[in-house]
Amino acid sequence: MSVRIALASTSTHVEQIKALQMANLRRLLPVEVQETEGFVTAEYTLEFLQQIHKSTPAIVALADVNGEEQVVGYVIAATKEESLQHDLLKDLVGTVDARCQYDGKPMKDIRYIVVAQLCVAKAFRGQRLAQKMYERYSLEYHERGYEMAMTDVAHDNAKSLKTHKYAGWVVIDSLDYSGVFFDVIVLPLQ
Secondary structure, three states, X not given: OOEEEEEOOOHXXXXXXXXXXXXXXXXXXXXXXXXXHOOEOOOOOHHHHHHHHHHOOOEEEEEEEOOEXXXXXXXXXXXXXXXXXXXXXXXXXXXXXXXXXXXXXXXXHOOEEEEEEEEEOHHHOOOOHHHHHHHHHHHHHHHOOOOEEEEEEEOOOHHHHHHHHHOOOEEEEEEEEOOEEEEEEEEEOX
């Protein structure tokens, strides 16, 4: 099955991102599925996704599903400013800017873009789509002047952390959000 990596360019893409997010949201998945398949933690409203899409469109993996082009994977991008509009992202950016460094340089002094979420539909996993989307993400946002991408991954989401490390991400710190531990990870853009 052929998959195309592109910038999200339509409102339908954004709606399909939201649907894929809901299908993989931690609070809606059985523990066994979380452990074997991974999960997404943050829940974004359709309105928030539409808002950030205007300036920082997501990278999407598109495939023909039942005769119709469908979003089967995504990487959501958000600027620091956009991140202030969502509590989880606001906390992440505030904490990273206050205490994290990369190569001895404070993160607050690095022009980074936030990866608000990565997800690949279950039927399309194992095809290196995360790596392919991150390659496109890196090119797209490096051309827009960003030096680095930053996100966090829950410690108990081993599948996601493995996927990110395979795509070249580096752990720079760990955070504790009310007893839930996350690794802060970065990807130099080029």
